[in-house]
């Protein structure tokens with residue numbers, strides 16, 4: 001596995017830290033690491049980048065121990081820190097070029113593509129940049145050398161909704177190329193849009209790991225359909241679909257998992273409109289594990 005964390009424990013002198021964390025991330029997998037402030041996400045990530053030595057347990061990227069091989073890890077892995085400490089005196093471009101030089105990068109094509117994609121003026125001095133602009137520089141820095149493994153600590157913080165969508169697209173493309181991605185977040189909806197699996201960390205302990213697809217099959221959706229005639233209502237009523245309620249030509253249908261059946265039956269009806277409401281994946285997750293919902 002490209003990322004393997006085994007029994008990772010780091011206990012700080014104040015007794016806080018992370019305790020017995022174990023999980024792996026496969027090739028082409030996006031793993032969402034979710035937890036409230038202070039849960040231990042950044043501490044776990046710092047171990048992956050070889051910035052911290054575990055009290056016990058091991059952390060490996062591509063079979064290399066992250067602490068012992070920290071120089072190699074830091075050069076090759078695409079890393080976006082939670083708080084980027086930039087050299088404020090530089091422009092974005094100067095900073096990215098410095099980093100490209102340190103990584104012996106020969107081509108700047110991908111750097112240019114990413115800058116165009118995230119639409120920002122790379123010649124602005126970093127000290128004059130907004131939080132979102134700095135975050136964009138950090139994203140370009142993490143992706144521009146086309147790394148096989150990406151470790152992203154709250155990558156969308158400071159980005160507006162349009163830029164968040166562009167970021168989600170980028171993650172999906174990288175995943176299709178077989179890249180291994182670990183990203184932390186406070187927000188379940190962001191993990192839901194990007195990840196294959198989600199791991200929840202609380203109080204320094206990994207309390208649950210689940211496949212997003214599995215949560216989606218448990219998720220119930222309510223389709224609010226307005227049909228064209230009474231006959232359409234009869235078709236729906238006589239079908240195996242689960243009808244929640246009917247009000248004249250408007251019918252509410254609950255669907256869990258089997259969307260094909262819904263589409264087939266509905267395609268025999270005249271339709272004026274369809275709206276869909278869905279149960280929040282976070283609620284399903286919390287219900288599943290009987291946890292309180294404070295993981296935002």
Ligand SMILES: Nc1ncnc2c1ncn2[C@@H]1O[C@H](COP(=O)(O)OP(=O)(O)OP(=O)(O)O)[C@@H](O)[C@H]1O
Pocket residue numbers: 012013014016017035036037038039040041042043044082
């Ligand atoms: N160097 C340190 N010395 C002592 N305690 C620390 C140190 N670094 C982190 N901690 C503590 O360890 C716990 C985990 O912190 P961490 O920064 O990993 O959380 P996080 O999940 O990344 O939170 P956030 O979402 O706020 O960034 C916190 O209680 C924090 O105060």
